[in-house]
Amino acid sequence: MDADAYRPSAGDLMDGRYELSIPLGKGGMAQVWQARDASGGPDVAVKFLRHDSEDLQRLDSQDWEAELAARDGRLQREARLLGTLMHPGIPHLYASGKHRGVPYLAMELVSGVNLRTFLDEHSPLPLPTAIAVAVQVSDALACAHTLPVVHRDLKPANVMIDEEGRGVLIDFGIAKPLRSDATRYTAHGSTLGTRGYQAPEQIRELDPTTRTDVYCFGCILFELLTGQPPFPLGADSGLTDKHLSEEPLPPGLYAAGIPEEIDDLVLRMLAKKPDERPYIDEVLATLAPFAPQPGDAEPRPRTHPDPTAPLRRPQESAHHRHTAPEHPLATPTPPEAEWLDQRTVEQLCTQAEAEIARGEAGEASLQLRGLTERVRKEWGDRRPVVRRALQNAADGFRLTGDFGSASRLYRVIDEAMIQGDGPTDRAERSVTRLRLAECRLAFGEIEAAREVVYWAGRTAAGLPNELARQVEAVRLTVDEQLSAHGPALGGSTVEGRAVHCPG
Structure with missing residues (x-):
């Protein structure tokens, strides 16, 4: 065991630039700190690979080294993905490396609340608020699927609503590129995802597709619309069987005012067979007409943050960091004011x-x-x-x-x-x-x-x-x-x- 592995503490300086200030939380694989940018930039989130988690300590030396190497591989893959995906709803990567032998990522700090907390505080949501969250997150997910990359752990806790109301998809730690040469960092018999938000193929330990994410997002969308997941969580051991074989009821039976098109969309997203589910771009296209539009009134009851604000008042939203890269081969197209010839x-x-x-x-x-x-x-x-x-x-x-x-x-x-x-x-x-x-x-x-x-x-x-x-x-x-x-x-x-x- 590496008993002398570095443990982050306040005041530590990463890359001569990011000074750790406040611990934000930790899980089985990683811990996250808020850090000050000594160059005058905005604060960042620094994610460290953990060497001291309980599940690691239970392993012998050989298995410990193998598991730590696999986690290091996942963190490096997350860095590559975040460095490639450029979308307002996906955190931007600023830097990655090792500090005293421990791998880390320095990412955009998303200040706000996660969707789990937001739902617990505000459910049932007004329909415009629910759709606003869904549209923003599905747009970010569509960007990931373009690569294509599967997130594999969509759940309310992995969605943030920032202070401006922007929906942000976080934690690409177990995301997987759909490539024939992509390295596997998951041991056989390890079921990925989170209980209650797993697609049937994840439960069966089958290879994922982008429509695996669509099922998981369907569970989130159901909860946004109704205040509850499609199948009650609790301690019921039958939850897995329900996701494998039981058809959910339409969300409209649990909440009034849900359009028929959205009822149908959610049920198709929750189809047991992946090829019966829509792609995420169809999800986005179906939801978009029901989303808040510029100039709409703020929905009641009010929430803070307000996820409808970026859609209702786009001109007031803070300019985000990403700008479109110029393509070296692109040449000007006819101006919008001119009719095409x-x-x-x-x-x-x-x-x-x-x-x-x-x-x-x-x-x-x-x-x-x-x-x-x-x-x-x-x-x-x-x-x-x-x-x-x-x-x-x-x-x-x-x-x-x-x-x-x-x-x-x-x-x-x-x-x-x-x-x-x-x-x-x-x-x-x-x-x-x-x-x-x-x-x-x-x-x-x-x-x-x-x-x-x-x-x-x-x-x-x-x-x-x-x-x-x-x-x-x-x-x-x-x-x-x-x-x-x-x-x-x-x-x-x-x-x-x-x-x-x-x-």
């Missing part, structure tokens, strides 16, 4: 198609990514150039590893832009769904992708030769990726690629 967009599409044929996302596809909303808003979904622009933008996102954004566009194309059932329509629908399946592989959706590959093969068999060859070329590409994944999860590399999500 169809010939210009068609030329961009031609250039983007040439780039994509070379297997790269160049300047043209980057410009099209910024125009997808405008072309749909100005021209609708029926013009061929709109679908062509979205297709090229989606392909560009896919080639750069932004599978979340690519998935959203492929779904729009599939659901809104391919209406017929002729041979060409069926071929194009097959290709679009295969590309969507390729993205879903990055999110751990292996079985769903396998079903699409099988379906596309059957579709191709009934198409004219030229169309069948087009479908088969893409199908074989996705099938090869499936074979490479095997039972493992695959996806994009997180390190080295910052993801800015403005929120």
Whole structure:
């Protein structure tokens, strides 16, 4: 045992900059201190890996070293993730390293209350307040899923409401990148998550997907709306069985005024099978119309902090630290005041198609990514150039590893832009769904992708030769990726690629 391991104390100076001041709390793996920035910046939270926890002390020397190494790996992975995720609802990483041999992270200090305390003090919440929290947290979660990364421990205690009312998703200590080369830091037989907020696949110790987080967030959303989780916690040993096999009742049976669309959304989020749950971007899109809007009155009863304030008074919210990084290849797009010129967009599409044929996302596809909303808003979904622009933008996102954004566009194309059932329509629908399946592989959706590959093969068999060859070329590409994944999860590399999500 390392009896002489460093133990933080007030006045200690980290990196010659952060002076520890107040202990904020500790858990089994880590302890957190508030620290003063000697350079004049805002106070920060410093998270240290614990060497003295009770569960570690029960281990022999060999197991102690192995477990400590695994925890060190998780803390380093958390640092990489926080350094990559750039969103107002995710704490910013300032520094990481070791102090006298003990690993630490220096992060943004979120002053406020955690959602567990907030619910205990204010439930039942007014519907606008509940939706405001849910919208802000789901937006942060959508940013993480873009990488893709699964949080794996969503619960009220891991959501903060800061003094301005901003919802912040914290504690990425056991978050997992969905990549085939991601190191496992969890021993077999260790069930992650928190009792009462675990997805069925977590309870069964199966590999997570981004829709594992959707289930856990569904439990939180249910509690935001009703004041209680979908299944009572207590000491009932049957709680696990309920999450595995019992269907929850709609939240609207417990609280008046919940819109039918949200009732339906929550039940789909709590589906036992992951592929029956919505993606987080659909959750956000369903909730957003019911969220408080600029100029709305403050809901009653009042709460402090007020989670509706950032949505009702966005102009008064303090400017957050994150600014959008300039992309080195991006060039200016037409100003919003000007109507888009169809010939210009068609030329961009031609250039983007040439780039994509070379297997790269160049300047043209980057410009099209910024125009997808405008072309749909100005021209609708029926013009061929709109679908062509979205297709090229989606392909560009896919080639750069932004599978979340690519998935959203492929779904729009599939659901809104391919209406017929002729041979060409069926071929194009097959290709679009295969590309969507390729993205879903990055999110751990292996079985769903396998079903699409099988379906596309059957579709191709009934198409004219030229169309069948087009479908088969893409199908074989996705099938090869499936074979490479095997039972493992695959996806994009997180390190080295910052993801800015403005929120």
